Amino acid sequence: MTTPSRSYSRRSSLARHVSLPQESWATPAAIPSALASAPKLCLNGVSSLFRNGNGGLLALDRLDFQVRSGEFVCIVGPSGCGKSTLLHLIAGLARPTSGEILLDGRPVDGPDTGRILIFQDLGLFPWLTVLQNVEFGLRMAGVSRQERRLRARAYLRLVHLAGFEDSYIHQLSGGMRQRVALARALATEPNVLLMDEPFAALDAQTRDLLHDELERIWAETGRTIVFVTHNVREAVRLADRVLLLTFRPGRVKREFAVHLPRPRRLEDVEVAAAARDILDDLRAEINKSLEAEYRDEKTHY
Numbered sequence: 001m002t003t004p005s006r007s008y009s010r011r012s013s014l015a016r017h018v019s020l021p022q023e024s025w026a027t028p029a030a031i032p033s034a035l036a037s038a039p040k041l042c043l044n045g046v047s048s049l050f051r052n053g054n055g056g057l058l059a060l061d062r063l064d065f066q067v068r069s070g071e072f073v074c075i076v077g078p079s080g081c082g083k084s085t086l087l088h089l090i091a092g093l094a095r096p097t098s099g100e101i102l103l104d105g106r107p108v109d110g111p112d113t114g115r116i117l118i119f120q121d122l123g124l125f126p127w128l129t130v131l132q133n134v135e136f137g138l139r140m141a142g143v144s145r146q147e148r149r150l151r152a153r154a155y156l157r158l159v160h161l162a163g164f165e166d167s168y169i170h171q172l173s174g175g176m177r178q179r180v181a182l183a184r185a186l187a188t189e190p191n192v193l194l195m196d197e198p199f200a201a202l203d204a205q206t207r208d209l210l211h212d213e214l215e216r217i218w219a220e221t222g223r224t225i226v227f228v229t230h231n232v233r234e235a236v237r238l239a240d241r242v243l244l245l246t247f248r249p250g251r252v253k254r255e256f257a258v259h260l261p262r263p264r265r266l267e268d269v270e271v272a273a274a275a276r277d278i279l280d281d282l283r284a285e286i287n288k289s290l291e292a293e294y295r296d297e298k299t300h301y
Helices: 010-014 083-091 130-140 145-158 174-187 204-221 232-238 269-300
Strands: 005-008 039-050 057-068 072-076 098-103 115-118 192-196 224-228 241-245 252-258
Touching (some): 039 224, 057 083, 057 224, 057 252, 072 232, 083 115, 083 192, 083 224, 115 174, 130 145, 130 174, 145 204, 174 204, 232 241, 232 269, 241 269, 252 269
Parallel strands (some): 005 252, 072 224, 072 241, 192 224
Antiparallel strands (some): 039 057, 039 098, 241 252
């Protein structure tokens, strides 16, 4: 089944998002260069079943989509639709029940430094300094002390944390900790960076600053990013493309291409209008989630 899609440009948003054929408004200059290259990541018929005493819970069902090299893709959906499960599968931390995941045409069969996942809780080590945290993945990969020190310092400069190398995690603000996690992930120079709601616990001001930082780093490094969020406006702010998942089992309900000019701001009229359009589709899935929760509660009591 073809996934419904919609595209947004400044023209389309000012026109109240009337659906137009892509060729009617998009020009080669308006299409991100990443979209012209070969797929970096392919998911073909990916399903994930968690087995339990009742036979199993189908978290993801026959997901099919591609991510181009250098593309920034955001995934949104209601709670419990399998967004985090999807990132774990792409990272190789779990295996799909059926289907396949390909990176550069090769099957993903386990974790490696080519796909790095930044967890919601960051996973930083409090007994290590900032520099040692950033070096950690390189040390596990057998990189020499001199080289990993040079690379760690370079990525700390990239995230504007030069001068904090000898600090410990408890001495940093939430935003600074987030940047340490980002530097650690980038230091291994992954092909794909996977981010699971990394900014959800931050205050609005810090989150806005980190949006700018992440977009700058993405532009400078050319990394492919798959970013999970509950915040639809955040997704439009950051992404080339937004994938909307259905409530459990998670399927791709719709794709939204975002061609609004960069840099964007959360308060931009066009960003807000595009987010509202996505939210209209998402709200139906949220209602399904709430109905399922209500049924569960009635059954339990």
